[in-house]
Amino acid sequence: MKILHSGxxxxxxxxxxxxxxxxxxxxxxxxxxxVDYNHDITFLEAxxxxxxxxxARGFDAVCVFVNDHVDQETIQALASGGVKVIxxxxxxxxxxxxxxxxxxxxxxxxxxxxxxxxxxxHAVALILTLNRKxxxxxxxxxxxxxxxxxxxGFDLYQRIVGVIGMGRIGAVFAEIMTGxxxxxxxxxxxxxxxxxxxxxxxxxxxELNRIYEQSDIISLHCPLTPESKHMINEEVILKMKPGVxxxxxxxxxxxxxxxxxxxxxxxxxxxxxxxxxxxEEELFFADHSxxxxxxxxxxxxxxxPNVLITGHQxxxxxxxxxxxxxxxxxxxxxxxxxxxPTNLVRT
Ligand code: NAI
Numbered sequence: 001m002k003i004l005h006s007g008x009x010x011x012x013x014x015x016x017x018x019x020x021x022x023x024x025x026x027x028x029x030x031x032x033x034x035v036d037y038n039h040d041i042t043f044l045e046a047x048x049x050x051x052x053x054x055x056a057r058g059f060d061a062v063c064v065f066v067n068d069h070v071d072q073e074t075i076q077a078l079a080s081g082g083v084k085v086i087x088x089x090x091x092x093x094x095x096x097x098x099x100x101x102x103x104x105x106x107x108x109x110x111x112x113x114x115x116x117x118x119x120x121x122h123a124v125a126l127i128l129t130l131n132r133k134x135x136x137x138x139x140x141x142x143x144x145x146x147x148x149x150x151x152x153g154f155d156l157y158q159r160i161v162g163v164i165g166m167g168r169i170g171a172v173f174a175e176i177m178t179g180x181x182x183x184x185x186x187x188x189x190x191x192x193x194x195x196x197x198x199x200x201x202x203x204x205x206x207e208l209n210r211i212y213e214q215s216d217i218i219s220l221h222c223p224l225t226p227e228s229k230h231m232i233n234e235e236v237i238l239k240m241k242p243g244v245x246x247x248x249x250x251x252x253x254x255x256x257x258x259x260x261x262x263x264x265x266x267x268x269x270x271x272x273x274x275x276x277x278x279x280e281e282e283l284f285f286a287d288h289s290x291x292x293x294x295x296x297x298x299x300x301x302x303x304x305p306n307v308l309i310t311g312h313q314x315x316x317x318x319x320x321x322x323x324x325x326x327x328x329x330x331x332x333x334x335x336x337x338x339x340x341p342t343n344l345v346r347t
Contacts, residue, residue, distance in 0.1 A: 011038060013337075016059045017042070017332060022044060026089075030328075033329055048070060054077060054081060060082070060083065062078060063328060064089070065089055067095065072100040075106065076104065083106070084105070087109050087328050087331055089324050091111060093108065094224040098347040099347060102347050110331075114324045115323060116169040117172055118315050118320040120170075123219050124176055126273030126310070130245060131156070136150070157180060158181055159182050160183050161177045161218075162219070164188075164208070164219070165187075167223075174203050178200055178202040183202055184204065185211050213240070217247065218240070219248075220247065220248045224250070224254055233256040240263075240268055244268065245271045246260070246263075247272075247273045252274070252276040257301075272306065274301075274308075282295065283295065
C-alpha cells in the first residue's frame with residue numbers, strides 16, 4: 001500500500017473480479033475508484049444466473065446487483081469455477097441463497113449503507129410529484145396549456161406519514177417529512193421491542209395497524225424477508241384511509257401488486273409511487289421502449305393517472321455511486337488481505 005502526498009491510499013490488490021449486470025455508469029464509477037485499488041476487473045453486461053455463471057470461471061470473485069440470480073444452482077456453478085467471493089454492490093441481499101454460499105465456503109459481502117439520503121429523498125420526490133402533479137404540469141406548459149384543472153394537491157403540513165421500517169433510510173425519510181410539518185407514525189420490529197421513543201417529538205413509534213388506519217401517506221423502508229413479502233395485501237389495504245398515498249422504494253414483492261391495483265380501482269389508494277416492482281428483473285435497467293409489454297400488471301399500473309413508476313433509481317446519485325464503488329472494492333481488498341471484512345453477510 002502506498003500513501004500519496006494527498007493522503008490518498010493506493011493498494012496493489014490483484015483480485016480477479018467478474019462484474020455482472022454492468023451499465024456505463026457502473027464502469028465509470030468503478031474504474032475511477034479502482035485507480036486506488038488495482039483489482040483486476042472484467043465488466044460484463046449479462047446478468048448472473050445459473051446460465052451465465054460459467055462466465056466467471058477462473059475469477060476469484062463476482063460482483064452482482066439487485067436482480068442477479070444468486071441461487072443454489074448459480075452458487076454451485078460459481079464454486080466449481082473457483083469463485084470464492086460474492087460481492088453485492090447494493091444493500092439488499094434477498095437474491096442470494098446464503099445457505100448455499102456457506103455450504104460452498106463462499107464469502108458474501110455487501111454495501112450496507114451508501115447513501116440513505118439518496119433513497120429517502122427519492123421517496124420524497126415521488127410524494128411531491130404525485131401530490132402536486134409536477135410531471136403533468138411540465139408537459140402541459142410545454143404544449144402551451146396553462147390550465148390548472150386536475151392539478152390540485154394537498155398541503156403536507158400536519159398530515160400523518162406512516163413509515164414502515166425505521167432503519168437507515170426510514171429514519172432519514174421520517175426526519176425529512178417532519179421538516180414539512182408532518183407527524184410521523186413509525187413501525188419497526190426492533191424499535192417496538194425496546195418500547196423506543198424518538199428524539200424527534202414529531203416521530204412516534206406504534207403498531208402496524210395504527211399506521212394503516214391513520215396515515216395519509218405510507219412509505220415502505222423495510223427489507224424483503226419472508227415476513228415482509230406481500231405485507232401490503234388485500235386485507236391491509238382495506239384498513240387504510242381512503243385516498244392514502246402509498247410509496248415503495250424498498251423491494252417490489254413487499255407489495256401484492258394485483259391487490260394494490262384493486263385498491264387503486266376502488267379509490268382506497270389515492271396515489272401510488274413505486275421505484276421497485278415485483279417482476280422488475282424482466283424490465284428494469286434496460287430499454288424496452290421498442291418491445292411489446294408482456295407484463296399485464298405493470299401495463300395496468302401504467303394506465304392510472306395517479307401512479308408514478310421509476311425504474312429502481314432511488315439509489316442513483318453521484319454520492320451513492322461513489323460510495324458503492326469504494327465500499328465494494330474495499331470489501332474485496334480486505335478479503336484478499338485476509339482481514340475480517342466488516343460488511344460480511346452472515347446466515
Ligand atoms: P436497514 O437495515 O438500515 O433498515 C431496515 C429496517 O427495517 C430495520 O430497522 C429492520 O428492523 C426493519 N424491518 C425488518 N423487517 C421489518 C418488517 N417486517 N416490518 C417493518 N420493519 C422491518 O436498511 P436500509 O438501508 O434502511 O434499507 C431498507 C431497504 O431499502 C433495503 O432492504 C432495500 O430493500 C431498500 N433499498 C432500496 C434502494 C433503491 O434504490 N430503491 C436502495 C437501497 C436500499
